[in-house]
Amino acid sequence: MSGDSPVAHGLKSVDFRKSREASWVELDELLHRATRFGRPLTSDELMRLPMLYRTTLSSLSIARSIALDKSLEAYLENLCLRTFLYLNAPRLAPDEHILRMLFPPGAFKALRPCMLVALGTIVLGMVTGICLVLRQPLWAPVLMHASLISQHDGPMDNLFMRILPISLLATGTGLFLALPSLVLLAWHGVVLGAVSLLLFQGAVIPADYVLGMFTLAATLLLCGTAGLRLGWALLFPGPLRRMASVVAYSSVMACMVSSASAIALIGALGAWMAS
Amino acid sequence: MSSALDVLPRSQHKTVQIVVPEGISLTLELPSIGERLAAFALDVFACVIGLLPIAVLTLLTGADAGEELLMVCIFLLRNCYFIFFETRMGGVTPGKRVVGLCVIDQSGSKLTPQVLLVRNVMREVEFFVPMQLLMAGDWLYSAWEVIPVVCWLGFFTAFPVFNNKHLRVGDFVAGTLVILVPRNLLLPDLARPDIQCAFSDAQLKMYGEEELHVLDHVLRMEASEATAALRADVARRIRDKIKFVPAIGDVDTFLADFYTAQRAFLERRRQLGKEKKNKHE
Numbered sequence: 001m002s003g004d005s006p007v008a009h010g011l012k013s014v015d016f017r018k019s020r021e022a023s024w025v026e027l028d029e030l031l032h033r034a035t036r037f038g039r040p041l042t043s044d045e046l047m048r049l050p051m052l053y054r055t056t057l058s059s060l061s062i063a064r065s066i067a068l069d070k071s072l073e074a075y076l077e078n079l080c081l082r083t084f085l086y087l088n089a090p091r092l093a094p095d096e097h098i099l100r101m102l103f104p105p106g107a108f109k110a111l112r113p114c115m116l117v118a119l120g121t122i123v124l125g126m127v128t129g130i131c132l133v134l135r136q137p138l139w140a141p142v143l144m145h146a147s148l149i150s151q152h153d154g155p156m157d158n159l160f161m162r163i164l165p166i167s168l169l170a171t172g173t174g175l176f177l178a179l180p181s182l183v184l185l186a187w188h189g190v191v192l193g194a195v196s197l198l199l200f201q202g203a204v205i206p207a208d209y210v211l212g213m214f215t216l217a218a219t220l221l222l223c224g225t226a227g228l229r230l231g232w233a234l235l236f237p238g239p240l241r242r243m244a245s246v247v248a249y250s251s252v253m254a255c256m257v258s259s260a261s262a263i264a265l266i267g268a269l270g271a272w273m274a275s
Numbered sequence: 276m277s278s279a280l281d282v283l284p285r286s287q288h289k290t291v292q293i294v295v296p297e298g299i300s301l302t303l304e305l306p307s308i309g310e311r312l313a314a315f316a317l318d319v320f321a322c323v324i325g326l327l328p329i330a331v332l333t334l335l336t337g338a339d340a341g342e343e344l345l346m347v348c349i350f351l352l353r354n355c356y357f358i359f360f361e362t363r364m365g366g367v368t369p370g371k372r373v374v375g376l377c378v379i380d381q382s383g384s385k386l387t388p389q390v391l392l393v394r395n396v397m398r399e400v401e402f403f404v405p406m407q408l409l410m411a412g413d414w415l416y417s418a419w420e421v422i423p424v425v426c427w428l429g430f431f432t433a434f435p436v437f438n439n440k441h442l443r444v445g446d447f448v449a450g451t452l453v454i455l456v457p458r459n460l461l462l463p464d465l466a467r468p469d470i471q472c473a474f475s476d477a478q479l480k481m482y483g484e485e486e487l488h489v490l491d492h493v494l495r496m497e498a499s500e501a502t503a504a505l506r507a508d509v510a511r512r513i514r515d516k517i518k519f520v521p522a523i524g525d526v527d528t529f530l531a532d533f534y535t536a537q538r539a540f541l542e543r544r545r546q547l548g549k550e551k552k553n554k555h556e
């Protein structure tokens with residue numbers, strides 16, 4: 001063998017691998033056991049994970065600079081990625097957090113101006129409806145015919161075919177500066193005013209229809225607020241870029257929509273039991 | 276060896292880099308649209324299976340009450356299934372697990388339940404609500420009502436096609452990304468502890484790191500007749516290029532020895548800061 005035999009100098013990458021391989025194999029094994037259904041890791045093993053993760057990350061960094069073994073680098077990168085995903089997975093006990101998920105603490109306060117606008121629109125609509133029916137009672141059947149909820153369908157059909165899509169539309173059209181949301185709110189307000197006046201005057205209206213109307217009002221209020229906020233975020237993003245401001249408020253809006261859906265579901269169940 | 280670069284497997288998936296909080300960048304593979312669709316189809320199938328008992332009960336007892344209960348159950352299940360699994364299993368639903376996908380946050384930070392909620396509410400809007408409207412045929416009276424719904428569904432379904440990370444609208448708004456997470460195995464080191472053929476520095480200077488990578492891949496290929504022929508061809512080319520005088524003998528031994536020597540040489544040069552990317556440098 002010639003004097004330049006590389007083996008006489010020893011491959012650095014081989015030494016590096018020999019010294020670290022045991023920790024990688026241990027991490028791989030721990031991860032595999034952790035993500036499988038079966039016995040969970042003991043607390044000692046759980047404590048090992050972050051430390052092994054950090055040493056593997058540093059191994060990856062070293063491998064990238066000194067070693068020319070691509071398969072080793074790919075393996076380490078993959079191992080680091082899987083550990084990262086495991087350590088950063090959301091840890092949630094559903095019973096603990098579900099209420100906080102649906103009704104986050106600061107959400108209603110942050111959306112107060114939009115909610116006031118939505119509420120104002122519905123109230124304006126109601127006042128209009130009441131005035132119309134007071135002046136000319138024939139408006140009542142016309143308005144009820146044009147209402148967003150059908151009298152002929154059952155409450156569940158109403159829920160899925162009308163209430164939910166319309167509310168989602170009210171949120172989604174926030175993209176179009178929320179003008180359609182306002183239109184929906186006003187329209188519903190008018191019909192709601194007419195129905196309320198009729199009830200006050202003692203007319204007989206099917207209970208599930210009335211419950212459906214009020215459910216839609218509540219749902220539209222919440223979803224309309226979310227839609228208005230969306231429109232606002234697009235029009236006046238403040239220091240952020242437009243899409244970034246949408247993303248920033250998206251979780252609050254999703255919470256609005258899900259709480260609206262929950263309310264709609266409860267309302268529809270109530271209407272169904274009343275029918 | 277230039278045409279031998281063709282033996283390198285071309286990566287079939289697009290990749291994205293993220294930087295973990297510790298400051299190291301990792302490469303993420305993005306699944307193709309077909310893979311995402313497959314995972315979604317599996318999840319929907321699982322939901323349908325979950326609803327079978329209730330559906331059968333409804334059919335047996337008859338009456339509208341059962342049908343309306345079924346509608347409510349469908350609604351609850353399709354929402355709760357995704358949210359439950361994504362929050363409990365770390366961004367993975369059973370369908371996604373089968374295909375090997377995972378949901379992560381695009382910025383590399385921790386996934387919060389709020390973000391997962393946004394994703395799933397948007398899925399309602401994108402797919403389930405228009406699907407439900409279309410499938411309840413008697414509600415839609417005319418073409419004027421069908422066409423907007425079809426456009427609604429079509430727009431959202433086509434959205435992943437038109438952006439390079441294959442994001443759904445839900446991913447876009449929530450700031451998440453769906454990636455492929457395979458499980459790589461630790462392959463044994465190809466470098467041998469001692470070698471039989473001797474190579475001089477002048478001979479080892481001919482090739483660079485890219486060629487070493489190709490040789491690595493050739494040596495790891497599964498043994499077959501085609502592979503044996505390929506290896507013999509590679510050995511002959513190397514020998515001609517570096518003007519290696521003695522006879523080769525066993526092809527595999529020669530290639531393994533050359534690999535070890537070449538890697539040691541290039542790693543030493545790398546340490547001294549003199550990287551050689553390929554034979555043309």
